Amino acid sequence: MAVMRMGYAHVRVTDMAEAKDHYANTMGLYETHSEGNKTYYKAWDEWDHHSVVLEEGGVGLVKFGWKVEYSSDLDEIEKRATAFGVTVERMSKGENPEIGDGIRFTTPSDHVFEVYHEATCIGTEVGTHNPDAFPRHLVGVGVPALDHALITAEDPGLMDRFLTAVFDFYPTERVQTSLDSDADIIATWMTSGNQIHQLAVLAGPNSKLHHFAFRLGDWVEVGRAADLFSMDDVPIDIGPTRHGITRGQTVYFFDPSGNRNEVFAGGYLAFRDRPMSVWTPDALGKGVFYHARELNDAFTSVLT
Structure with a gap:
């Protein structure tokens, strides 16, 4: 079983215009999608569709997404979480844009975790064919x-x-x-x-x-x-x-x-x-x- 990484952080913001200015222009993230009160971003050296989700309306954490290496890991984590006493629900492909089927549960600390295996790959900003060390036109901090x-x-x-x-x-x-x-x-x-x-x-x-x-x-x-x-x-x-x-x-x-x-x-x-x-x-x-x-x-x- 392999949890590879934190795939996304989904947070609430009070003002979307101010938040977009911060995450796009100061941090240098790339907007990949927007719908309703949510905006999705990735950094230049990430290949999956998004790693940060901003949701207008409040402040603080909505949930974290965790990407696993194998689809079978979802069943194993569901079994382990259930054995620990946590209630697990299934989430369907598309509930999160460009994210596949997965599971969702609330941890003992009352944080919401989503676990998934598939995400739409849109590639890094330098690609994979003879890639440069970094994009020529980074914005702001240009976090990778x-x-x-x-x-x-x-x-x-x-x-x-x-x-x-x-x-x-x-x-x-x-x-x-x-x-x-x-x-x-x-x-x-x-x-x-x-x-x-x-x-x-x-x-x-x-x-x-x-x-x-x-x-x-x-x-x-x-x-x-x-x-x-x-x-x-x-x-x-x-x-x-x-x-x-x-x-x-x-x-x-x-x-x-x-x-x-x-x-x-x-x-x-x-x-x-x-x-x-x-x-x-x-x-x-x-x-x-x-x-x-x-x-x-x-x-x-x-x-x-």
């Missing part, structure tokens, strides 16, 4: 792809067990109350492959979104993104800085509706046999903001 997300849950340990049992994820890093094997989990960073994390879960209220992130190449691109955010009057939350946890380089910022975004570069390769890194509360400032080594209270309390 959706990367990961952080959500909050009243019981991060339960979500850790759920993602392990249902998606076959494994934790790369955790924040725990102590180094003991039975210590309470405060936060967990989880993945299915070599990406340092596909989904992180932090202690907090159920159903909330902390941020969703876009991938960048290196420190230089992260710094350039921060400059562009200043040019476009994008509210910067934190950064540019480095995480101790994951070792990633980062800038956190807000879209016009108040949904927190991130650009993320670096991080190390994850492997199932690599020992998990464990952080304790006394070192949490260093873990989250490696340079300042102090936590900003708003960073963990501002959610959508």
